[in-house]
Amino acid sequence: MTNGIFNLALSRLLGTRVADASGVVVGKIREVALRPQEDATRISGIVVKTANGDRFLVPSMIQISVDLQVRASLPASEWPQAASLDDFFLLERDLLDQQIIDVHGRKVVRVNDVDLRPEPRNGGLEIKIGEVDVGMRGAVRRVLKGLAPSAAIEGLVTRLKPRVIPWEFVDLIETDPARQVKLRIEHERLSQLHPADIADIIEELAPAERDAVFQTLDEQVAAGALEEIDPDIQVSIVESLDSERAAEIVEEMDPGAAADLLEQLSSDRSEEILEEMQPAEREEVEDLLEHGERTAAGRMTTEYLSATPNTRAREAIDLLRDFEGGVESVATVYLTDETGKLVGSVPLQRIVLAQPDKPLSELTAKPLVFVREHDNQNRVAEVMDKYNLYTLAVVDTEQRLKGIITADDVITLLREQR
Numbered sequence: 001m002t003n004g005i006f007n008l009a010l011s012r013l014l015g016t017r018v019a020d021a022s023g024v025v026v027g028k029i030r031e032v033a034l035r036p037q038e039d040a041t042r043i044s045g046i047v048v049k050t051a052n053g054d055r056f057l058v059p060s061m062i063q064i065s066v067d068l069q070v071r072a073s074l075p076a077s078e079w080p081q082a083a084s085l086d087d088f089f090l091l092e093r094d095l096l097d098q099q100i101i102d103v104h105g106r107k108v109v110r111v112n113d114v115d116l117r118p119e120p121r122n123g124g125l126e127i128k129i130g131e132v133d134v135g136m137r138g139a140v141r142r143v144l145k146g147l148a149p150s151a152a153i154e155g156l157v158t159r160l161k162p163r164v165i166p167w168e169f170v171d172l173i174e175t176d177p178a179r180q181v182k183l184r185i186e187h188e189r190l191s192q193l194h195p196a197d198i199a200d201i202i203e204e205l206a207p208a209e210r211d212a213v214f215q216t217l218d219e220q221v222a223a224g225a226l227e228e229i230d231p232d233i234q235v236s237i238v239e240s241l242d243s244e245r246a247a248e249i250v251e252e253m254d255p256g257a258a259a260d261l262l263e264q265l266s267s268d269r270s271e272e273i274l275e276e277m278q279p280a281e282r283e284e285v286e287d288l289l290e291h292g293e294r295t296a297a298g299r300m301t302t303e304y305l306s307a308t309p310n311t312r313a314r315e316a317i318d319l320l321r322d323f324e325g326g327v328e329s330v331a332t333v334y335l336t337d338e339t340g341k342l343v344g345s346v347p348l349q350r351i352v353l354a355q356p357d358k359p360l361s362e363l364t365a366k367p368l369v370f371v372r373e374h375d376n377q378n379r380v381a382e383v384m385d386k387y388n389l390y391t392l393a394v395v396d397t398e399q400r401l402k403g404i405i406t407a408d409d410v411i412t413l414l415r416e417q418r
Helices: 136-144 150-157 177-182 195-204 207-216 219-228 231-240 243-252 255-264 267-276 279-289 313-322 348-353 377-386 407-417
Strands: 017-019 025-034 043-050 053-057 062-064 070-072 099-102 107-110 113-121 124-133 164-166 305-307 332-336 342-347 370-372 391-395 401-406
Touching: 025 053, 043 124, 062 124, 107 195, 113 136, 136 150, 177 207, 195 207, 195 219, 195 231, 207 231, 219 231, 219 243, 219 255, 231 243, 231 255, 231 267, 243 255, 243 267, 243 279, 255 267, 255 279, 267 279, 305 313, 313 332, 313 348, 332 348, 332 401, 342 348, 342 391, 370 377, 377 391, 377 407, 401 407
Parallel strands: 017 070, 305 332, 370 391
Antiparallel strands: 017 025, 025 043, 043 053, 062 070, 099 107, 113 124, 124 164, 332 342, 391 401
């Protein structure tokens, strides 16, 4: 019946009559099932409603024509029962009218229809999901179904501009943790986006959907996204996580951002998370929590590059390679003496352009600029603006280097003051 691959809208397929091998109509298509834990693109089966209960036909048992004649290769008495659908993602129930993540467009959209692609295979079919329809074509097709002839509806929708997303750019959202694990619904595609884009997408979701997405993200990805999210939503997300999971994410955050987040939580909740953290990371964050949020120390991160004045340029490059902190922290290498006192700063550009054996003490920027731990945040912004700095050193009363403030931190500060 099928002579090649063609597009078939899910909304058209649902409710279509199904005949058995003898040509007798036995039931109607109720659902289309997918097993994402096995194959995220290939349809596993068609659920057919019959007088004797639901039946489950795998695509290899059926044929579909372009004009939507559906016929099974077996007599109705041999159609398998649809005993349990717990292991399946059902396209009408779980996808139509649901929100999905458009990874390519970096946004959240609602599904109006699904384009399926049946392909002849060994006397039966293989059906794959091609695209999801998020525009008017799918909406119009569904609204008019049963009210106008199918040919007339298709003639109308073909004149509408398509808005579709290829299935490979779609991330599903499943709010039930048990089904999420069972169906192995993860967010690998989402994880490949920039943290700021992930944050924008998460902020568009309802609280339950936000929490569901966060549960599947890698700790490092979740931490990067959490740093970019609106503070109120940050708190909501962390409150929804168990203490162990929250601690794993907070450990991966920039220490300054982690301290800012924990400061917004109740003291009991903050303490629960700190207790679950590794000792080194916990100590870093606790030190920062001792400072006021509006001070230089309250804004700083303890992840920075430091070296002694006699360190060679080639050795500084090696330090850079081994650095595990954020990219925004590597614009400058800070020089400290044996007591930890800040004695110089070297912009990364000078190190890259210098002869390999050049000591960093000969590459320092003048003047040596820094702020003290208790300087207020307005002073921080003024100094960074005056000297056009990407990073700014924070020192104690003995001029010992305690941390740095990055341009990102100042942008956040200015955004908060608007």
